[in-house]
Every structure is written in structure tokens, then in C-alpha cells.
Amino acid sequence: MSSQQYLPWIIKYRPKHINDIVDQEEAKQKLIAWLKSWEEGKIEKKAILLYGPAGCGKTSLVEALARTFKYQLFEMNASDSRRKTDIERIAKVASQTAGIIGKKLILLDEVDGLDPRADVGGVDALVEVIKNTRNPIIMTANNPYQEHLRPLREVAELIAMKRLSEKDVVTVLERICKAENLYCEQVALKEIAKRSEGDLRSAINDLEAAAVLNKRVTVDTVKAVAIYRDRVYAPWEALQKLFNATYIFQARDAVTSTDLTHDEFITWINEHIPTYYENPEEVWRAYEALSRADVYLGRIIKTQNWDLLSYALDMMGPGVAFARTTYKYRWKSFKMPEKIKLLAETKKSREYREALAEVLAGRILTSKAIVKSDVIPYLRVIFTQNPQYAAKIALGYKLPEELVKWFAGPRAKEVLSYMKKFKK
Amino acid sequence: MSELLWAEKYRPKSLDEVVNQKEIVERLKKFVAEKNIPHMLFAGPPGTGKTTIAHALAHDLYGENYRQYMLELNASDERKIEVIRTKVKEFARSKVVGEAPFKIVLLDEADNMTSDAQQALRRLMELYSASTRFILTANYPSKIIEPIQSRCAVFRFVPLKREDITSRLMYICNQEKVVCRDKALDVIYEISEGDMRKAINILQAAAALGEVNEDTVYKVVGLAHPREVREMMQLALAGNFIEARKKLRELMINYGLSGVDIIKQIHREIFSSELKIPDEFRIIIADYAGEIQFRLVEGADDEIQLNAFLARLALLGRKVKV
Numbered sequence: 001m002s003s004q005q006y007l008p009w010i011i012k013y014r015p016k017h018i019n020d021i022v023d024q025e026e027a028k029q030k031l032i033a034w035l036k037s038w039e040e041g042k043i044e045k046k047a048i049l050l051y052g053p054a055g056c057g058k059t060s061l062v063e064a065l066a067r068t069f070k071y072q073l074f075e076m077n078a079s080d081s082r083r084k085t086d087i088e089r090i091a092k093v094a095s096q097t098a099g100i101i102g103k104k105l106i107l108l109d110e111v112d113g114l115d116p117r118a119d120v121g122g123v124d125a126l127v128e129v130i131k132n133t134r135n136p137i138i139m140t141a142n143n144p145y146q147e148h149l150r151p152l153r154e155v156a157e158l159i160a161m162k163r164l165s166e167k168d169v170v171t172v173l174e175r176i177c178k179a180e181n182l183y184c185e186q187v188a189l190k191e192i193a194k195r196s197e198g199d200l201r202s203a204i205n206d207l208e209a210a211a212v213l214n215k216r217v218t219v220d221t222v223k224a225v226a227i228y229r230d231r232v233y234a235p236w237e238a239l240q241k242l243f244n245a246t247y248i249f250q251a252r253d254a255v256t257s258t259d260l261t262h263d264e265f266i267t268w269i270n271e272h273i274p275t276y277y278e279n280p281e282e283v284w285r286a287y288e289a290l291s292r293a294d295v296y297l298g299r300i301i302k303t304q305n306w307d308l309l310s311y312a313l314d315m316m317g318p319g320v321a322f323a324r325t326t327y328k329y330r331w332k333s334f335k336m337p338e339k340i341k342l343l344a345e346t347k348k349s350r351e352y353r354e355a356l357a358e359v360l361a362g363r364i365l366t367s368k369a370i371v372k373s374d375v376i377p378y379l380r381v382i383f384t385q386n387p388q389y390a391a392k393i394a395l396g397y398k399l400p401e402e403l404v405k406w407f408a409g410p411r412a413k414e415v416l417s418y419m420k421k422f423k424k
Numbered sequence: 425m426s427e428l429l430w431a432e433k434y435r436p437k438s439l440d441e442v443v444n445q446k447e448i449v450e451r452l453k454k455f456v457a458e459k460n461i462p463h464m465l466f467a468g469p470p471g472t473g474k475t476t477i478a479h480a481l482a483h484d485l486y487g488e489n490y491r492q493y494m495l496e497l498n499a500s501d502e503r504k505i506e507v508i509r510t511k512v513k514e515f516a517r518s519k520v521v522g523e524a525p526f527k528i529v530l531l532d533e534a535d536n537m538t539s540d541a542q543q544a545l546r547r548l549m550e551l552y553s554a555s556t557r558f559i560l561t562a563n564y565p566s567k568i569i570e571p572i573q574s575r576c577a578v579f580r581f582v583p584l585k586r587e588d589i590t591s592r593l594m595y596i597c598n599q600e601k602v603v604c605r606d607k608a609l610d611v612i613y614e615i616s617e618g619d620m621r622k623a624i625n626i627l628q629a630a631a632a633l634g635e636v637n638e639d640t641v642y643k644v645v646g647l648a649h650p651r652e653v654r655e656m657m658q659l660a661l662a663g664n665f666i667e668a669r670k671k672l673r674e675l676m677i678n679y680g681l682s683g684v685d686i687i688k689q690i691h692r693e694i695f696s697s698e699l700k701i702p703d704e705f706r707i708i709i710a711d712y713a714g715e716i717q718f719r720l721v722e723g724a725d726d727e728i729q730l731n732a733f734l735a736r737l738a739l740l741g742r743k744v745k746v
Contacts, residue, residue, distance in 0.1 A: 270728050273735075274666055283665060284739040287732035291719065298723035338673070339727065346676050353680035364431050365475045366621070367498040367533055372685070374470075375431070377648035378625040380679075385647070386632040392427035409678070422425040 009208045010201055013176050015060050018068040022200075023168045024061060027052075027161045031065055031138075034157065035105075038136045045157040047130045047137040049111070051144045052161030053237050055199030058140040061161070062107050071105035071136075077113070087125045094133035104135045111152060112141040127151045143234040145336050160333055163198030163237055166190065172200060173207050177217070184217040191222045233257040235268045236334035242269070242321050243276045244329050251321035255313050262297060262312065266290065269320055271337035276330065282323050289319025352406045359397055383408040383415065391418030430628045431621050434596050439480045444588050445473055448579050452477070456484045459525070463549060463558045465534075465573060467565035468581025471619025474561040478530050481559075486524060493524055498532045505541040509548060516552040527556050534572075535562035542569045549575060583618045586610075592620065593627050597636065604636040611641045650679055653689045654698060660734040661701065661741035668734045676726065683726030687717045687733070705740050712736055 015021050018028060027050070037043050050058050066073040074093050076086070094106055114122045130137055130152075144153060170186075170193045177184040188210070196203035210221045233241065238258045245251035258265055273286045293315035300308050353376065357368040360375055383390040387408065394404050394415060404419070405412040436442045439456070442449050455461045461481070466474040482490040495515040497508055512529055537545065546569070549558050560576065562568055590609040597604035608630070616623035629648070630640040652675050660668035675681050681689075693699060694710050701709075716733050720726065 266725070266728065270731060273731075274669070280663060280665065280735070280739040280742050284732070284735035287728075287735040291716075291724065291729050291732035294724045294728045295719050295722065298719075298725075302723055342673060342677060346673075346680075349677055349680035350682065360429070361498070361501070364429060364621070365435070365479060365496075367500045369500045370470070370621075373688075374619070374622050375429070375625055378629040378644065379429070381629040381644050381647045382632040389427065389632045392425055393429065395426035396428045 008205075009176060009180075010204045013172075013179070013204065015057075015064045016067060018061075018064045021057060021061055021064055022172055023164060024057065024161050027061065027159050030157075030159050031061070032069075035065070035069060035071075035136060045155065046133050047139060047152075047156040049139045049141060049144050049149075049152060049156040049158050050161060051141045051158065051234075053163045053198060053234065054142055055196070055201035055203075056161045056163055057200055058161055059107070059109055062105070062138050062140070066105045066107075069103075071103045073105050073107055075107045075109065077109045087122070087129065090126075091129045091132070094129050094135055094137065097134050106133070106135055106137045108137065108139045110141065111139045112143055112146060112149060114148070123148060123151050127155055130155045145235065160236075162331060163240065164200055165198065166193040169193035169196055169198065169200055169203045173203060176204065176207060180211065182211055182215060182217055185219060188217050188219045188222045191219055235260060235265065238265070239268060239272055239276075239334045240331070242317055243272075243332075245318075245321045246327070248318045248322070251317040252313060253317075254321075255317035262309075262316070266294060266297070266316060267337050267339055268334070269316065271339060272332070272334050273320065275332050275334060277323070279325060282325055285323035286320045289315045289323055293319065349406065352403055356399070356403060356407065359399065363397065380407065384411055387411045387414035388418050390415045391422055394419055395422055429625070430596055430600075431624045434592075434599075434624065435476050436480055438484050439477070442473065442477060442480060443592065444584055445477065445581055448477065448581065451579070452481050453484075456481065459485070461485075461526075461528075461557050463553070463576045464560070465565065465568060465576040465578045466559065466561045466581060467568075467578060468563070469583050469618060470563060471616070471621045471623070472581040472584055473620065474581055475530070475532055478528075478559045478561065482528055482530075485528075494528045494530055496530045496532070499541075500533045500536040505537070505544045508541075509544065512548050512552065512556075516556050526554075528559060529556050530559045530561075532561050533563070534560040535564045535567035539569050542572055546571050546575070584620055585618075586613050589613050589616065589618065589620060589623050593623060596624065596627065597631075600631065602631045602636055604631075605638065608637045608641050611638055615641070615645055649689060649692070650675060652679075653686065654693050654696070656734070657690065657693055657699065657737060660737035661699075661744065663738050663741050665735060665738040668738070669731055672727070672730055672734065683720045683730055684717060686726075686730060687713055687720065690733070691717075701740075701744055705744065708740065709737065 018032075021028060031048065031050075034043075034045075034048060050062070052058055063073060065071075076090055090106070090108070093104065096104070108126070111126070114126075126139075139152065139156060141149065144158060170189050173189045173192060174184070176182075177189070184207075189207075192203050192206045192210070196206065206222070207217065210217045233254070235258050238254045241257065242251050242254035245254065255262075255265065260268070269290055273290065274283055277283045277286055293312045296308050296312035296315065300306060300312065353372065354368070356376060357371040360371045360379075361368045364371065364375060366375075379393070382393065383404075390408060390411070399407075401416065404415055408415045439449050439453055466478060468474060479490075479494075482494050486493045495511060497511060499508075502508060502511075508531070515527065515529065531545070534542070534545075549572070558576070560568065560572070565573065565578065565580075590606075590613055593609050593612060594604065596602075604627075612623050612626050612630075615626060626641060626644055626648075627636060629644040630636045633640045633643060652671055656668050656671035656675065659665075659671060672686070675686060691710065691713050694706050694713065699706075712733060716729050719729050
């Protein structure tokens with residue numbers, strides 16, 4: 001029909017119903033349950049932070065969700081919303097109760113686009129909006145674990161979408177071929193899917209580009225138009241790629257595919273070796289490889305010999321990935337490492353210990369090393385077993401209050417109150 | 425009302441108060457009488473009185489305020505020779521009040537210095553020998569380079585005998601009016617391996633728990649060396665790697681232990697009878713622990729290295745059960 005205007009395929013073939021969404025069962029179920037809880041007035045978190053790699057269908061899923069459950073969708077791109085008026089506009093919509101126009105769903109797309117420097121108050125303003133909202137809010141992000149998004153992580157429930165598999169992408173492409181009445185070689189679709197690395201949007205764009213050339217989509221046309229895109233991966237995606245790599249080069253590429261430093265990425269791998277591997281033999285082999293990588297990085301720092309980096313990356317990527325004894329694709333959810341949260345705590349604890357060693361070393365006439373190994377452990381016994389006596393020693397060495405607090409742990413209150421008493 | 429660590433409180437202040445190392449003390453007293461000392465190297469095991477005697481000597485030479493005539497450095501805390509060089513330079517140039525013809529540089533644990541640093545130290549000793557005397561202490565004199573050894577009068581400190589330690593502990597108990605069983609003192613001696621400082625620390629902690637008897641001594645030792653290390657190893661050996669890793673994090677946070685501290689404690693546990701594993705595995709584990717410690721000293725990350733160790737334990741543990 002001539003009246004049919006041209007629409008890019010990515011819009012033309014957007015899923016209409018939630019059932020059209022391929023292979024995101026977990027995210028779907030969680031979202032539906034959350035919307036239900038809104039309707040029943042039993043919400044735990046007022047907002048969702050829906051995250052996943054580019055082109056996995058975050059926005060499409062929210063749109064399909066709204067359509068399926070008859071919500072009016074208010075879509076705003078959060079990266080444009082740094083202006084005060086925009087935030088106020090969001091706030092206004094959010095604060096209205098459902099009225100004549102029916103149920104409302106607010107979509108804040110790409111919240112990771114908020115620039116932490118240019119847009120200092122933006123995240124806080126959004127947090128306020130979420131706290132006061134009377135309508136469900138869904139935010140999307142590629143990488144929700146950026147430091148400046150922490151306040152949003154705290155007020156929202158995190159739901160992950162996974163990068164689509166090659167098979168999923170092929171399924172969608174086949175549907176489009178059929179609808180467009182195209183002749184598509186199966187191998188050609190596979191080639192497009194492979195190059196898309198789970199980014200459905202780019203796969204559909206590539207298919208359309210190949211079909212414009214020729215009504216027959218063959219491997220040759222695909223090779224002519226489709227490109228390998230240079231991708232930056234979120235840490236958990238890079239881990240997905242690393243652990244599930246079928247070839248050495250994939251595992252190796254995964255290591256440099258994030259915007260993390262090598263040390264940071266090692267922390268992620270360190271956390272998740274036992275998430276991915278269950279067999280103790282694999283766990284150990286993976287850790288041994290990772291610890292070798294760590295040793296190389298240490299040597300690089302010491303000697304500034306950056307030639308060694310290549311070996312560190314070999315151990316981090318392929319070394320960890322090929323620790324497996326058998327290969328099976330496993331999709332795992334890789335959370336933010338505990339260690340990043342604990343780092344501050346361990347640091348504090350070591351500083352206290354160092355300070356205490358410093359005080360005592362000068363008095364007992366020995367090195368801090370000896371104080372740490374031969375004095376502090378026994379002194380700790382006194383501090384945790386006999387608060388009264390500990391208080392006298394604390395006074396004898398004029399130990400500051402916060403040091404006493406740390407050192408006496410659960411008995412700190414008692415020690416401090418004896419100290420007060422003895423001072424008088 | 426305040427109290428000090430007994431290791432400080434009962435440290436002999438002058439050579440006359442030192443009860444052990446008789447021959448060494450006699451020779452040093454002659455130096456005091458002549459008001460002159462050579463460069464000296466005090467060599468011997470930890471806790472045998474090297475540093476204490478160096479201080480007592482300085483005390484006898486200069487009187488109560490001896491510390492202004494003495495620069496105390498610890499090679500294991502100040503590994504950089506640059507730091508040592510600057511401090512010695514400043515100290516040697518500073519004016520001395522009174523009539524002392526020389527000042528003393530006490531360099532503790534000098535065997536922890538690399539041989540390059542020791543070469544630099546040798547030059548320092550020559551440069552400032554007119555105004556300063558060096559006293560070096562070392563656990564292992566063989567690790568001190570020969571040019572330094574030949575410039576020093578070497579004093580070999582002998583390990584303390586059982587009665588040296590127990591009689592000192594008994595003396596302290598009497599002074600502190602603490603009830604103390606003979607058998608307990610024997611146990612302390614065994615645990616301290618002839619290290620007086622360690623023995624006194626254990627005694628004081630045991631006294632804080634009440635009467636010093638075998639039970640309190642063992643209790644102190646158990647509390648001082650966190651059981652978590654053993655528990656962590658047992659969890660790993662039982663195949664529960666995730667829980668073992670959690671314990672490791674607790675140890676690092678609650679006790680402020682470094683990776684090296686933990687691997688050293690692990691090493692002690694490997695050969696304990698509490699750990700029920702075949703002996704051939706103890707050897708494998710000890711070897712791997714040594715490798716891990718080396719990597720840590722080289723500058724590797726504490727948690728990653730120890731996780732690798734725990735993962736190895738989990739793997740070996742599975743074989744034990746079979």
C-alpha cells in the first residue's frame with residue numbers, strides 16, 4: 001500500500017505484547033509482580049532500576065509492559081533531565097494520582113547518562129521524586145554500579161536483563177524475514193547474530209541494511225554491510241563473556257572490554273570465580289590463574305615493566321576461563337563485589353593496628369613488626385577479657401578513645417567507662 | 425591509676441639489673457668504666473635482651489636522660505636506606521649537650537637490610553665514626569655483610585635457659601602479687617621458645633584472667649591466636665570454599681591482620697594435630713603456603729592470594745574424604 005509510510009524496522013517490529021519479548025523470563029516475571037504489588041498497594045520499592053547491555057530490549061520491555069497492562073507511559077530520557085524544570089516536570093507527573101486518563105507508568109530512560117560532574121544534584125533530585133511518587137517508576141541503565149548511581153540503587157529494586165543469545169537473535173530475525181517476505185539464508189542470520197553479540201537493536205539494523213541491497217539476504221551481503229562494533233561492556237557482562245568464552249581470544253578480549261582498571265576487574269573476577277564454578281578443581285585452577293595475574297601486575301608496578309601486562313591479561317582472561325574441566329554455557333548473575341564495600345573497613349582496621357604498634361614499639365623498644373606479632377595479640381586478650389585492667393593499660397599509654405573502641409571491640413564500652421572512673 | 429605492659433615495666437634499666445648474658449654484661453661494664461665503646465654487633469635469637477642491654481649500656485654511659493644521646497632506628501620498619509642515611513646524618517651533626525665524646529646509633533634488626541643497604545650503612549659508619557658509635561642487633565649474624573662484621577665487636581647472645589625465664593617470671597609474679605603455679609611457668613617457657621618478651625606478655629595476659637595456671641595460660645594462647653584461622657582452614661577442607669572466604673574477610677577486618685600475618689598463622693596450623701589430614705597433604709599445603717607468602721611479599725594482593733590458597737585446600741579436602 002502506498003499510504004504505508006516508511007518506518008525503521010527497529011520501530012516497526014517493536015514488541016507489542018509482553019509475550020513478544022524473547023527470552024527474558026526472569027525480568028518479565030519480576031516486573032509483573034512488582035506492578036501487581038503497586039495495584040494492591042503493597043509496594044516495597046517504588047522504583048525499578050532495570051539494567052542490561054545495550055540493545056537487550058530494556059525500553060521495549062517497558063513499553064510492552066505498559067501496553068499489555070494498559071498503563072499510560074510517560075517516557076523521559078533522564079540524561080536530558082538535568083535541568084531543574086525537567087526534574088520538576090517528572091516530579092509533577094509522578095505526584096499525581098491515577099485520574100481520568102487511567103494508570104500511569106513513568107519510564108526514566110538511561111539514568112546512567114546523568115553526568116556526575118555536570119549534574120551534581122540530578123541523582124539526589126531523582127531520589128526525591130522516587131520517594132514521593134504515587135505512580136510506578138522504572139529506570140533503565142546499562143551499568144547501574146557506577147558510584148554516582150549508588151543513591152538510586154538504594155531506593156530502587158534492581159532487575160537484570162541478560163544479553164540475548166545468538167539463538168534468540170536469530171529467532172527474532174527470522175520473524176522479521178517472514179513478515180517482510182524476504183529470502184534469508186540461515187547462515188546469514190547466524191552471521192548477523194554473531195556480530196551483534198546479543199545487541200538485538202544492532203542486529204535488526206544490520207538485517208535491514210542487508211535487505212536494502214538485495215531482497216535475498218545472504219552471507220555475502222551480510223559481510224558487506226554488518227560490522228563488528230567496538231563495545232564497552234559492563235563488568236558483569238564482561239564476566240559472562242569471559243567465563244563462557246569458547247575460544248581463547250574471546251576470554252582475552254573480555255578482560256579489556258570494560259572501562260574498569262585491571263585491578264578493579266580482578267576484584268570482580270575474584271568475587272565471582274565461585275559464582276561461576278562449582279567444581280573445586282575448577283575453582284582452584286581459576287584462582288591460581290588469577291593469582292598469577294595478580295603477581296604479574298605487582299611486578300609491573302614494582303619494575304614499571306609494562307611489557308609484562310600481556311602475561312597478566314593472559315592469566316586473567318584465558319587462564320580463568322580455561323580452568324574448566326568441561327564446557328557448558330552457564331548464565332549467572334554477577335553482583336557487585338563485597339570487597340569493594342569492605343575495602344574501607346579493612347583499611348581503617350589496619351590503620352588502627354599500625355597506630356597502636358607505633359605507640360608500643362617506642363616503649364617496649366622493638367620493631368612494629370614484632371609488636372604486631374608478639375605483643376598486640378596478648379594485649380588484645382586483656383582488652384577483651386578484663387576491661388578494668390585494660391582501662392589501666394590504656395591510661396598508661398594514653399591510648400586515644402577511638403583506638404580503644406576498635407581494640408576492645410564488644411567490650412569497648414566497659415573499658416571506656418573504667419577509664420573515666422580511674423581518671424577521677 | 426594506670427598500668428604498663430610488664431615487658432616495659434620490668435625491663436632492666438642499667439647493666440647491674442641484667443641477670444642474664446653474664447659474660448657480655450661484664451665486657452660492657454668495662455667499656456662503661458673506660459667511657460668508650462667500639463662499634464658493636466649484638467647477635468642472637470629474639471627476646472634474649474639485645475635491645476634491652478644496648479639501652480642499659482647507654483643508660484650507664486650517659487645517665488637517666490641517655491635517650492638524647494642515642495638514635496634508635498629499626499631496619500624492619502624503615503627499610504629505605506635513604507631514610508636511615510638522612511636520620512643518621514642529622515643526628516651526627518646535631519650538637520650534644522654536655523661532655524659525651526660520642527653518640528650512639530642503635531640500629532635494630534639490621535639483618536633485615538638488603539646487602540646493598542648494608543654497603544651504604546658501612547660507608548655511614550666510616551663517615552661518622554669520629555662522633556658516633558653504631559650498635560647493630562641481628563637475629564642472624566650471617567646475614568650481616570663481612571665488612572660490617574669486621575668493623576664491629578661481635579657479641580653472641582645465647583638463648584635463655586628455662587630457669588632464666590621462669591625465675592624472672594616468678595620475680596614479676598611476686599612483685600605484682602599474682603598467684604602463679606610452677607607448672608604454668610614451664611608451659612609459658614615452652615610456648616615462648618626462650619623469648620623473654622613473649623613470655624612476659626603471656627604472663628601478663630594470663631594474670632589478667634585471674635590465677636596464672638596451666639588453664640589460663642592455654643586460654644590466653646588460644647585467644648591470642650584467633651581460632652578463626654583454623655576454622656577457616658577446616659571450612660575450606662570440608663569443601664565449603666564460600667564460607668572459608670567469608671571467614672578470611674572477617675579476620676582481615678576484625679583483627680586487622682595482613683595477608684602475611686594470616687599465612688604465617690596458617691603455617692603454624694598446618695602441622696597442628698587439630699587439623700585432621702594425612703601427613704603428605706601437610707607437606708603439599710606447607711609448600712603452597714610458602715609460595716603464597718613469597719607472592720605476598722613481592723607485592724601481590726592479600727585476598728586474591730589467600731583465596732587461591734583456600735581454593736587449593738578445598739580441592740585437597742575432597743581427596744581426603746575419598
